[in-house]
Amino acid sequence: MELVQIEDRLDKDFPGLGVGYVSCGIGWYLILRKLIQRVISLDPDISILQIKEKFGEIQFYVNSASPEVNNVISDFAILSGTVCESCGTKDDVTMEGEWVKAFCPECRIDNIV
Numbered sequence: 593m594e595l596v597q598i599e600d601r602l603d604k605d606f607p608g609l610g611v612g613y614v615s616c617g618i619g620w621y622l623i624l625r626k627l628i629q630r631v632i633s634l635d636p637d638i639s640i641l642q643i644k645e646k647f648g649e650i651q652f653y654v655n656s657a658s659p660e661v662n663n664v665i666s667d668f669a670i671l672s673g674t675v676c677e678s679c680g681t682k683d684d685v686t687m688e689g690e691w692v693k694a695f696c697p698e699c700r701i702d703n704i705v
């Protein structure tokens with residue numbers, strides 16, 4: 593449910609861009625929206641290939657990235673590790689536990705089976 597929601601929102605924000613399948617929680621929606629805005633402002637012709645979560649950070653793949661675009665992507669990857677992937681809070685977010693994912697304490701309990 594969450595995955596569909598974040599894609600739908602980003603598709604509405606960036607019509608025609610073709611954000612595609614987004615494999616991360618809704619908590620990162622605002623970060624992703626800012627990241628896409630920044631990347632498009634640097635390169636209006638850029639194509640997004642894949643967006644997913646890995647080791648608690650956003651992985652953002654594009655067809656071609658200038659050094660400036662790469663810098664923006666890595667800055668936002670680091671930022672995403674400080675924001676709960678599930679609810680978007682910045683409070684007490686950690687990547688502890690067996691699954692390396694950025695969660696606040698409450699969402700960690702909800703998301704770890």
Ligand SMILES: [Zn+2]
Nearest residue numbers: 676679696699
């Ligand atoms: Zn949370």
